[in-house]
Amino acid sequence: MPVTRTPDTLLPADALGRQDPELAEVLLAELGRQSTTLQLVAAENFTSPAVLAALGSPLVNKYAEGYPGARYHGGCEIVDVAERLAVERARALFGAEHANVQPHSGSSAVLAAYAALLRPGDTVLAMGLPHGGHLTHGSPANFSGRWFDFVGYGVDPDTGLVDYDEVRSLARTHRPKAVVCGSICYPRHLDYAAFREIADEAGAYLIADAAHPIGLVAGGAAPSPVPYADVVCATTHKVLRGPRGGMLLCGAELAERVDRAVFPFTQSGAQMHTVAAKAVAFGEASGPAFAAYAHQVVANARVLAKALADEGLDVVTGGTDTHLLTVDPAPLGVDGRAARGRLAAAGLVVDACALPRPDERGLRLGTAAVTTQGMGEAEMTRIAVLLAAVLREELPGRAAQAEVHGLTGRFPPYPG
Numbered sequence: 001m002p003v004t005r006t007p008d009t010l011l012p013a014d015a016l017g018r019q020d021p022e023l024a025e026v027l028l029a030e031l032g033r034q035s036t037t038l039q040l041v042a043a044e045n046f047t048s049p050a051v052l053a054a055l056g057s058p059l060v061n062k063y064a065e066g067y068p069g070a071r072y073h074g075g076c077e078i079v080d081v082a083e084r085l086a087v088e089r090a091r092a093l094f095g096a097e098h099a100n101v102q103p104h105s106g107s108s109a110v111l112a113a114y115a116a117l118l119r120p121g122d123t124v125l126a127m128g129l130p131h132g133g134h135l136t137h138g139s140p141a142n143f144s145g146r147w148f149d150f151v152g153y154g155v156d157p158d159t160g161l162v163d164y165d166e167v168r169s170l171a172r173t174h175r176p177k178a179v180v181c182g183s184i185c186y187p188r189h190l191d192y193a194a195f196r197e198i199a200d201e202a203g204a205y206l207i208a209d210a211a212h213p214i215g216l217v218a219g220g221a222a223p224s225p226v227p228y229a230d231v232v233c234a235t236t237h238k239v240l241r242g243p244r245g246g247m248l249l250c251g252a253e254l255a256e257r258v259d260r261a262v263f264p265f266t267q268s269g270a271q272m273h274t275v276a277a278k279a280v281a282f283g284e285a286s287g288p289a290f291a292a293y294a295h296q297v298v299a300n301a302r303v304l305a306k307a308l309a310d311e312g313l314d315v316v317t318g319g320t321d322t323h324l325l326t327v328d329p330a331p332l333g334v335d336g337r338a339a340r341g342r343l344a345a346a347g348l349v350v351d352a353c354a355l356p357r358p359d360e361r362g363l364r365l366g367t368a369a370v371t372t373q374g375m376g377e378a379e380m381t382r383i384a385v386l387l388a389a390v391l392r393e394e395l396p397g398r399a400a401q402a403e404v405h406g407l408t409g410r411f412p413p414y415p416g
């Protein structure tokens, strides 16, 4: 396996290496894995060294329950500056009246959105899990399914597209208190205006769970749910390329309810190192370089989708508008789960995912991480050809790995 140079900013070799070589080895091994295999997991990306620096900073030591200017702990005047910066940058970036940057994760953001708007037992209409809804959209194994009465809409089994007439008719029948739009594997833009209309007709709140596309929204490469949804939930670590965490956006009239739903209702101390890293990421995402990145992510995903279709895979919805695509590898004689294993062995890291026909499993791929590495459309075509060859078992494992190393060697995620 090629040796990966470790930039000093990533792993200050001295402190951890000297004190705890066992753990330092794990960090190095993971950096090596990320640098020498292809990260096609649609939810992943490579944060910048600046974001990593904020995460590994002494802000991690600070307790800060509450909000800037109104904390339950002393000594918060400096971390308050970090949170105010994060909030101001998020508001400006997304054109939102209010932003809450404290949710520890995307799921925490969704929990807080429900807490702000709903009571236990309320009916909620969301994309069903077998069609691409997230755990927090009504899984019986999750708080959402336990505490709310979820009704699921699906996608058309033939086109893979959301059937807005079905959503409307379910809303009319079930009169939900909230409609949730957002998915873990929907490759197309959602029609937020249509969801708004459906929610209004039912007298329901509209919650957009934009965990996946929010980074594209930041870069102007996808439509924004902010003008349409009562509350937008998001992650900061997917296409947006920030630290692992969540965020909420809403109008001024819901600001107080949303803030109280995060703290003190569902969380206590904010993670100030992460909040600071979110501010760094929002700063990065507001520049022209990020807009160019977001558009390249989509261009790459489109090329990857087309090239995979040319290789004989069945591309759900026929393509993509976003950073992610889902494909059925069945025409190549392998199902999604087996395909994921075969690809992993060759160094192509992907997820298995739902397909429009819910009893079948496909593959979900995303281009956020490889695009951060600087790969372009030529590399997407090569990846598609390689992926298909691996699935057809036409290529010895070693040859596939060598091809992957050729790519990752030319496009290191953290060039030294």
Ligand SMILES: *Cc1c(COP(=O)(O)O)cnc(C)c1O
Binding pocket: 043, 104, 105, 106, 107, 108, 110, 134, 136, 182, 183, 184, 209, 210, 211, 212, 235, 245, 246
């Ligand atoms: C990723 C994702 C989440 C959850 O994010 P975590 O940070 O893993 O909790 C929620 N909703 C959707 C639609 C997602 O894609």
